[in-house]
Amino acid sequence: xRARYNDAMPILTARDQAAVRKEFERITGPVKLVVFSQELAxxxxxxxxxxxxxxxxxxxxQITVEVLNLAIDRERAEAYxxxxxxxxxxxxxxxxxxxxxxxxxxxxxxxxxxxxxxxxTGAPALAEDTLASLRALSADVDIKVFSTPT
Amino acid sequence: xxxxxxxxxxxxxxxxxxxxxTEFPELSRAYQVMGVPKVVINDRVxxxxxxxxxxxxxxxxxxxxxx
Numbered sequence: 001x002r003a004r005y006n007d008a009m010p011i012l013t014a015r016d017q018a019a020v021r022k023e024f025e026r027i028t029g030p031v032k033l034v035v036f037s038q039e040l041a042x043x044x045x046x047x048x049x050x051x052x053x054x055x056x057x058x059x060x061x062q063i064t065v066e067v068l069n070l071a072i073d074r075e076r077a078e079a080y081x082x083x084x085x086x087x088x089x090x091x092x093x094x095x096x097x098x099x100x101x102x103x104x105x106x107x108x109x110x111x112x113x114x115x116x117x118x119x120x121t122g123a124p125a126l127a128e129d130t131l132a133s134l135r136a137l138s139a140d141v142d143i144k145v146f147s148t149p150t
Numbered sequence: 151x152x153x154x155x156x157x158x159x160x161x162x163x164x165x166x167x168x169x170x171x172t173e174f175p176e177l178s179r180a181y182q183v184m185g186v187p188k189v190v191i192n193d194r195v196x197x198x199x200x201x202x203x204x205x206x207x208x209x210x211x212x213x214x215x216x217x
Contacts, residue, residue, distance in 0.1 A: 013179070028198055034217065042173075044207075047172060066210055081161045081165070084174065085178075090155075090160075096158045096159045096162075096167075097158045097162075097164060097165030098155050098158050098164060099166070099167040099168070100167070100168045101163075101167060101169045101170060101172075101173070101174060101177075102168075102169060102170020102172075102173035102174060103170065104168065104170070108168060108170065111152055111155070111168060114152050114155065115152075115155045118155060118156055118159050119159060120161065122159060123159075124156035124157070124159045124160040125156055126153075126156050126157065126160055126203065127203060127204075129204075129206075130157075130160070130205075131160050132206075132209050133204075133207055133210075134157055134160045134161040134163070134164065134210075135160070136160060137161055137163040137164070137210075137214060138214065139163065139214045140163050140164075140165070140192075141157075141161075141163055141164045141165070141191060141192060141210055141213060141214060142165050142167075142191065142192050142193070143154040143157070143158075143164065143165070143166040143189065143190075143191050143210070144165070144166075144167050144169055144177060144181065144186040144189070144190040144191075145154050145166065145167070145168045145169065145184055145187055145188075145189050146169050146172050146177075146181065146183045146186050146187060146189075146190070147169065147170060147171060147186050147187050148170065148172055148186050149170065
């Protein structure tokens with residue numbers, strides 16, 4: 001994966017594309033990537049994020065992309081609970097509550113790919129005990145994972 | 151951390167946000183992010199580094215209990 005964004009060049013190398021295509025063989029249903037941008041807030045990062053998402057979406061005919069503007073599409077942003085840009089919502093047959101803030105490159109790129117697959121299947125890779133505990137949750141849980149690209 | 155996303159798919163109660171720390175310095179400061187990955191659950195329970203599934207679940211349950 002190329003570290004720096006350049007208008008003339010794709011972010012994903014041919015090798016990245018081949019690896020992701022292989023991963024995407026596990027996709028079993030439609031996935032929608034809803035991208036929130038806002039030129040005034042973070043133009044370069046938002047452009048890079050949109051480009052990355054479009055390049056990923058090209059690798060599977062099950063993936064669709066919708067680009068929204070945080071300032072203009074306020075109702076949608078509020079409904080998704082998104083208040084930062086760049087942001088990506090990963091939706092499967094429904095919204096499972098998965099969000100990415102910032103451009104998911106490096107380690108987070110594989111996390112994005114994995115999120116796409118698990119939202120398509122709706123089948124989390126968790127132990128039976130964990131699933132039972134999560135089904136029994138009596139309150140909402142908000143998990144924030146702070147990460148870096150490398 | 152993939153566990154968070156898989157937990158989101160497993161339960162409608164669970165929502166997960168991956169935050170690129172260097173792109174969001176204010177958020178990172180607010181949550182006192184010194185090392186990554188850092189996980190913050192319900193703004194109450196937090197830990198750094200990758201942990202096994204059971205430990206992650208324990209933190210989730212702890213966050214819910216103290217809610």
